[in-house]
Amino acid sequence: MDDPAEASAPRTVGGYRLVRSLGRGGFGEVFLGEAGDGSRAAVKVLHASWSGDADMRRRFAAEVEQARRVSGFCIAAILDADPEAEQPWIATEFIDGPTLQRAVAEEGPRRGMELQRLAVNTATALAAIHAAGVVHRDLKPDNIMLAADGPRVIDFGIARAVETTSVTASGVVGTIGYMAPEQLEGARLTSAVDVFSWGAVMVYAATGREAFQAPTQASRIARILSGGPDLEDIAEPLRSVVERCLDKDPDRRPDASSLLNLLIAGPQGGGPAPGVAVHPAPVPVSGVDPTRVAPAHGVDPTRVAPVHGVDPTRVVPSHGVDPTRVAPAHGVDPTRVAPPHGVDPTRVAPPHGVDPTRSYTGLAPAGPAAPAAAGTATPPPGPVSAPRPGPGNTGASGYHTGVGGVPPYHFAGIRFTDPGALAEAMQGNWAAAVRVFGDATERAALGAWLMDDLGDTLVDRSLFRRHADDANLALASFIAQTRPDLPPVFRGRGATMTDLGGLFSDPRPVITGAPMSNEMALLARPEVLRTMGLHHAPDPAAHQRLADSLDAAEHAGNTFHQELSGRLAGWRSASPNVNPALILTFLLHPELMVPPHDGGDSGVGEWIDILWRRVDASPGPAGVGHAAAIYGAVPTLQALSRQRRYWEERYTKVATEHESLHGKVVQQQRYFQIRRYCNYALFGFPIGIVIGMSGQAEWLGDLLVTLSVLALAASVVLSVVLRVGYGDVVRRGQRVMELNNAAAQLPELTSGVERIRADLVHARRITGG
The missing domain is CATH 1.10.510.10 (Transferase(Phosphotransferase) domain 1)
Known part of the structure; x- marks a missing residue:
């Protein structure tokens, strides 16, 4: 309302x-x-x-x-x-x-x-x-x-x-x-x-x-x-x-x-536009980008030396080749830089005799790796995942490692050949890993390495083939599917049941809207909890049960709010605000589930007392959801309390003014009418004189004269009373207008107060109070 x-x-x-x-x-x-x-x-x-x-x-x-x-x-x-x-x-x-x-x-x-x-x-x-x-x-x-x-x-x-x-x-x-x-x-x-x-x-x-x-x-x-x-x-x-x-x-x-x-x-396309700095990609080992053409001495290494009169931003063509491409060696695909010794320097050198267009895929046959050609970029040093003991020399995830033809994947400057080790590294460097999953191209490249190069059958393909609205969740899912033996982590925070109990031990960040509440909100989602449940734990079903309870509580809270907004006039414009982070806090720590503070507002306190009866009457997740709905509705309760005070105070003021004005106006109009009658009585004075002078019914003439004199005196007295007690003519007229204005407001104010009180009555019925 x-x-x-x-x-x-x-x-x-x-x-x-x-x-x-x-x-x-x-x-x-x-x-x-x-x-x-x-x-x-x-x-x-x-x-x-x-x-x-x-x-x-x-x-x-x-x-x-x-x-x-x-x-x-x-x-x-x-x-x-x-x-x-x-x-x-x-x-x-x-x-x-x-x-x-x-x-x-x-x-x-x-x-x-x-x-x-x-x-x-x-x-x-x-x-x-x-x-x-x-x-x-x-x-x-x-x-x-x-x-x-x-x-x-x-x-x-x-x-x-x-x-x-x-x-x-x-x-x-x-x-x-x-x-x-x-x-x-x-x-x-x-x-x-x-x-x-x-x-x-x-x-x-x-x-x-x-x-x-x-x-x-x-x-x-x-x-x-x-x-x-x-x-x-x-x-x-x-x-x-x-x-x-x-x-x-x-x-x-x-x-x-x-x-x-x-x-x-008005830049066109997706290329660099004026005024925006383009951040260069990380420089590879040896300081030379192997995907670029070596420059002439003294020439800016980021650009190819131009021929006189030729656009310096373009490479000089040779032998009729499209000048927008790098001039290839004879007989080489003009869209690629000619590699030394027949090996593409942008790729890992394949074993001898392997089709270089297939050396980066799982189709390449096993065999001893060829030594790197001269001038080829050497992969940066870093730990290579050690294979787990077992038949076939498999790595942490059961993939064959150390076998010729298996290409590496580089993450954060480290060379990986085992997805399990990669998943562990990504869990430890979440910020860098989430950038991979947040970039469609990088995510697709990782998917190609897993599925095409390694022939992975463990990880859900949809992580790489669908648009990822939540890169954090996609990353967590990849880690959980690849290395379920790792402890659950989300956005760099531990997510075991013990960790969750510690993080969600204080509802104040959620209630006040502190920055930590955003972090808690990201964790307090059923899909995140279910993903964390894929990791090995003493109680494998604990995360699943918590996710199910969170689902049920959130549904109960939203249903409770819909019931209130559908049946109470003052709630119709209120938006639901059932915070899952608060629900998770109450689920993990039921002792914290107490009524919200009313802030010293008795009107808010009355609403909380009425609504909290539904919490007391609803055990389990439903009660938790109802409690979260009440916490989320506190701004609505404060608005309702303000409105109630406004309407009731306004009603009381207008009703009091109306009563006071009504008494005064009635009295002033009574005196005004009496004075009017007295003024009419003054006409008896000349009539009495005429009758007295005629010599007939002298007593009547004397009576009329006496009454006229008394009426004159009364009129003077009443004029003084009206002037002193009720103001001049303008003020008396204004008082009548004020009375009419108050009378016009009373029906609307009365209706408003009755609607507010009716909401409280209906709320008691809804909550069983």
Whole structure:
């Protein structure tokens, strides 16, 4: 149930009269404000919970002052602010138009030049914001307004002001779906987070869906951290630019100025574009890339020496060969560099007599390996997996090793011929390994080595043949299938039942939204737990049972929320927030499953008491799910409590005013009527005089004269009483209007209060209380 519109006189903040609410967010509520000269502004009044934080006020004042220096194009300029007010507020330019979020939802994705203008204007705004030393940190479609003269970025400079204050205990600053990986992991943040968010915003603008779309919050986080964005429907050249902005590594993203140059230059295809540094691949042993042509003396080794007048970026052709290719030796496939002694220097030298196009596959026959040809790159030194004792000289995973013709796989500079040893190394260097599984080309190369070269039959082929939305889970699955004897690990953290019990021993990170909660959310997924259960353990089914309980609890929690939102008027707009990490905490530590704190709000406490009866009545995973649903609904309970106080206080005030005004108005109207009758009685005075002078019925004339005199006196007295006790004519008329206004409000307020009380009654029935 939303708060009603203000029924009393409009509230004033600073020099702005607040006309109506425009929306409510995590930091405060935005109103349409009108200044004395009739100009309009968007006035954001920050939540009252900020008022007691002196450090926040200091930071907010500094950030607002810094934000004032941002150039006014492509942004909603800051007009005024007061961090020292009872409730801090900030007034910005009012943009009369929809948000990008609403426009795309109602009208569909942006296309063509409209999308290009949106990209350039928002990148320009970012460049201006960053040039002033401000980081937005919550750039999203809801913070981009589509004005008649172009898009504007709003709400910059506020998220940074509150990020390090105590009020951020309610959650991490930002919006999942548009947050950079380093934001989700609680790392040091730079302006690169805004560039990542810009890329995600452009995906939404162009496609109508999030770049890292997934059904649950945990899976969205996982995909942002290790999966690839969905850029399928974005056309070039924007696609290449967006892809660079969504790089996991903030150092590889362009800054805002380079981003703007990219958009203006309009790069074609997926090649390097102006203004973006291309990071070279690691230099192999001996310092020479064996895939490149040796340069002439003194020539830049990254380029082939040009012929006079020839484009220096192209290789000089020979004998009619396509000049875009390296000139081959006679009779050699012109698409490949001629190897010395007939061996491709980019591949492992095959045994003598083996078809060089097959030497890298499992089709190559066994035989003694040929010595490396002169000039061929030598594999870097490193441990080679030692074979386990057993027939056939097999390695840790049962694969034949040490036999001629088996090609190696290089990971993190180490040469591997046994998948089991590779899996163990990947588990120990998770960050490097997840980059392999997060890159489609690298993942396919690993799959080709396993399936084609080694003839693997153990690992699920889908890990390499399908798009991996969650590279962490794909990596964990590969390790579990290849080396189930290893202890379970996920994202570098131990995932035995004991490890999980330690990690999920404190619900506070989940409740407050601390960065650790994202890590816990990634682990608290049934599919992850089932994958961890593939490892050997004292109780092989423990992870499976925990995953099943998590599934059942999450389903029960969501069902409970749907029941409340379907039957209670105040819950209809509430979104479900059943946190699997909190469920896992309660499953592993039932003693921690206690009702949430009401924060000293008796209204919240009443709701918690009513809802918690369902927890007490539901044993096992269902009760845990209900508890998590109640914790997730605390913001809804706080809103309901505020609304209840508002409606009841407003009802009490209006009802009291109505009763008081009604008594006064009735009395004032009674005196006014009496005075009117007295004024009518004054007409008896001349009539009495006439009758008395006629000599007939003198007593009647005297009576009329006496009554007239008394009426005159009464009229004077009543005029004084009305003036002193009830004000002048204008005030008495205003009192009647106030009574009519109160009478008009009472039905709506009465209905609102009754709906709120009815929700409490229905909630008691739902929970059996």
